[in-house]
Amino acid sequence: xxxxxxxxxxxxxxxxxxxxxxxxxxxxxxxxxxxxxxxxxxxxxxxxxxxxxxxxxxxxxxxxxxxxxxxxxxxxxxxxxxxxxxxxxxxxxxxxxxxxxxxxxxxxxxxxxxxxxxxxxxxxxxxxxxxxxxxxxxxxxxxxxxxxxxxxxx
Amino acid sequence: xxxxxxxxxxxxxxxxxxxxxxxxxxxxxxxxxxxxxxxxxxxxxxxxxxxxxxxxxxxxxxxxxxxxxxxxxxxxxxxxxxxxxxxxxxxxxxxxxxxxxxxxxxxxxxxxxxxxxxxxxxxxxxxxxxxxxxxxxxxxxxxxxxxxxxxxxxxxxxxxxxxxxxxxxxxxxxxxxxxxxxxxxxxxxxxxxxxxxxxxxxxxxxxxxxxxxxxxxxxxxxxxxxxxxxxxxxxxxxxxxxxxxxxxxxxxxxxxxxxxxxxxxxxxxxxxxxxxxxxxxxxxxxxxxxxxxxxxxxxxxxxxxxxxxxxxxxxxxxxxxxxxxxxxxxxxxxxxxxxxxxxxxxxxxxxxxxxxxxxxxxxxxxxxxxxxxxxxxxxxxxxxxxxxxxxxxxxxxxxxxxxxxxxxx
Numbered sequence: 001x002x003x004x005x006x007x008x009x010x011x012x013x014x015x016x017x018x019x020x021x022x023x024x025x026x027x028x029x030x031x032x033x034x035x036x037x038x039x040x041x042x043x044x045x046x047x048x049x050x051x052x053x054x055x056x057x058x059x060x061x062x063x064x065x066x067x068x069x070x071x072x073x074x075x076x077x078x079x080x081x082x083x084x085x086x087x088x089x090x091x092x093x094x095x096x097x098x099x100x101x102x103x104x105x106x107x108x109x110x111x112x113x114x115x116x117x118x119x120x121x122x123x124x125x126x127x128x129x130x131x132x133x134x135x136x137x138x139x140x141x142x143x144x145x146x147x148x149x150x151x152x153x154x
Numbered sequence: 155x156x157x158x159x160x161x162x163x164x165x166x167x168x169x170x171x172x173x174x175x176x177x178x179x180x181x182x183x184x185x186x187x188x189x190x191x192x193x194x195x196x197x198x199x200x201x202x203x204x205x206x207x208x209x210x211x212x213x214x215x216x217x218x219x220x221x222x223x224x225x226x227x228x229x230x231x232x233x234x235x236x237x238x239x240x241x242x243x244x245x246x247x248x249x250x251x252x253x254x255x256x257x258x259x260x261x262x263x264x265x266x267x268x269x270x271x272x273x274x275x276x277x278x279x280x281x282x283x284x285x286x287x288x289x290x291x292x293x294x295x296x297x298x299x300x301x302x303x304x305x306x307x308x309x310x311x312x313x314x315x316x317x318x319x320x321x322x323x324x325x326x327x328x329x330x331x332x333x334x335x336x337x338x339x340x341x342x343x344x345x346x347x348x349x350x351x352x353x354x355x356x357x358x359x360x361x362x363x364x365x366x367x368x369x370x371x372x373x374x375x376x377x378x379x380x381x382x383x384x385x386x387x388x389x390x391x392x393x394x395x396x397x398x399x400x401x402x403x404x405x406x407x408x409x410x411x412x413x414x415x416x417x418x419x420x421x422x423x424x425x426x427x428x429x430x431x432x433x434x435x436x437x438x439x440x441x442x443x444x445x446x447x448x449x450x451x452x453x454x455x456x457x458x459x460x461x462x463x464x465x466x467x468x469x470x471x472x473x474x475x476x477x478x479x480x481x482x483x484x485x486x487x488x489x490x491x492x493x494x495x496x497x498x499x500x501x502x503x504x505x506x507x508x509x510x511x512x513x514x515x516x517x518x519x520x521x522x523x524x525x526x527x528x529x530x531x532x533x534x535x536x537x538x539x540x541x542x543x544x545x546x547x548x549x550x551x552x553x554x555x556x557x558x559x560x561x562x563x
Contacts, residue, residue: 075321075359078359078360078363079359079363081512081529082367084533085508085512085533087533087537088508088532088533088534088536088537089501089505089536089537089542089543089544090537090540090541091543091544092544093320094320096318097318097320097321097359100318100321101321114540117537117540118537118540120533120534120537121534121537124530124533124534126530127526127527127529127530128526
């Protein structure tokens with residue numbers, strides 16, 4: 001029974017949609033989706049940072065008007081563990097995906113990867129950091145960076 | 155200059171082809187039996203003698219009430235509907251853009267563009283340059299996945315650094331199982347009928363999450379050599395069947411079968427469905443696609459299980475022992491024993507240990523109270539080591555599933 005619920009939650013998480021315009025908690029809605037893939041039922045919950053990934057309701061995120069930050073937030077929400085892994089290594093396709101979603105130019109990519117790796121402990125201060133908290137921390141870090149701040153400007 | 159030179163051959167072509175076109179119009183009576191039309195409406199010849207029946211199980215897919223069993227009535231109704239004045243989302247031209255394009259080309263009808271806002275937006279969002287057939291290798295623990303699974307990935311143009319395949323969309327055909335059905339019931343009803351089958355569009359990263367991370371199935375990516383025109387035509391038809399029901403059966407009308415039909419439509423004359431006798435097993439269907447020279451290149455994506463086995467095996471022996479000690483909580487990731495290692499060895503040790511813990515959490519349900527803090531401290535330690543690239547991904551196995559000698563017969 002537990003497995004079935006896990007499958008349902010997984011689907012829910014993947015089909016989350018943003019309501020626009022709006023701010024704060026109410027700005028995120030869950031959109032139900034009927035097309036269930038055959039093996040979701042056999043799925044187990046994601047292991048590491050997974051269980052806390054639904055808390056995308058922190059203060060600033062709902063008010064973020066920058067569309068690329070919102071896309072990054074959505075991607076983080078379903079891939080937080082893999083983004084964290086790639087970030088700790090300063091390398092990997094999920095980190096590249098974040099750069100693509102934020103529109104980071106090739107020339108700034110090395111800097112982008114380095115800033116995120118060096119600040120891993122700031123972005124993920126605890127083992128149950130939510131994806132919303134991580135996104136807020138990333139935005140705050142990039143805003144302080146001279147060459148990267150333009151990618152998160154509202 | 156260049157233009158005036160080309161007018162000559164074009165005129166010549168017109169003169170030669172005019173009688174041909176007239177002939178086609180005269181032979182109009184048999185147009186509904188053209189293989190391309192039969193494929194577009196998913197007709198199959200009746201099992202007992204003449205006649206055709208469409209595999210679509212949805213009245214919305216037909217413009218004629220007799221359409222399910224009459225290719226001719228459906229063609230006539232389509233022809234009439236697409237020539238109605240006006241346009242907009244509900245016009246037949248917008249609901250059936252592939253039929254519309256095919257008929258206009260065959261019958262030389264004026265091909266002025268219809269305004270179809272929803273369809274046009276859909277095509278722009280998908281932004282597809284090429285199609286990749288993805289095969290998820292079989293998953294032994296699950297009765298309904300014994301034969302693997304296939305889906306199509308819609309690859310965006312690969313011309314700048316802004317392209318990213320994880321964000322590419324995929325099209326798959328799956329049984330719409332009720333959430334309360336068990337895995338075995340799912341297999342049973344899949345074999346004997348009873349599930350509506352639907353086409354879904356999802357980003358590739360969600361597929362990777364399901365197949366590669368949770369079910370530990372390796373993915374094989376077969377990039378097809380379809381032209382832009384063929385790709386657009388396939389998507390036009392995908393739009394036509396997007397929310398339409400085709401009943402799902404595991405053995406014949408399954409995920410792989412529907413995708414073969416899409417490829418047949420993209421490149422008329424391919425006739426992949428002709429290869430299907432009693433069952434379409436995904437690994438066989440991949441072989442047929444390879445045999446028909448449809449594949450430009452093959453790429454292998456190791457599952458989480460394959461990757462973790464690989465990264466552990468590349469560690470030197472003493473460090474394999476150390477990795478096990480860290481994973482089991484005897485040694486801390488930030489302890490002196492670990493810090494004593496040179497940066498590269500330390501980075502690879504932490505990477506392999508993290509991958510192992512992550513794998514155990516999902517495959518073996520390690521309790522979260524243990525796995526979460528351990529993963530977190532492994533990643534924190536790793537983030538302190540700059541400039542060391544992660545280990546290379548495992549190489550593709552020598553023999554692909556479509557090349558394996560053993561077959562299900």
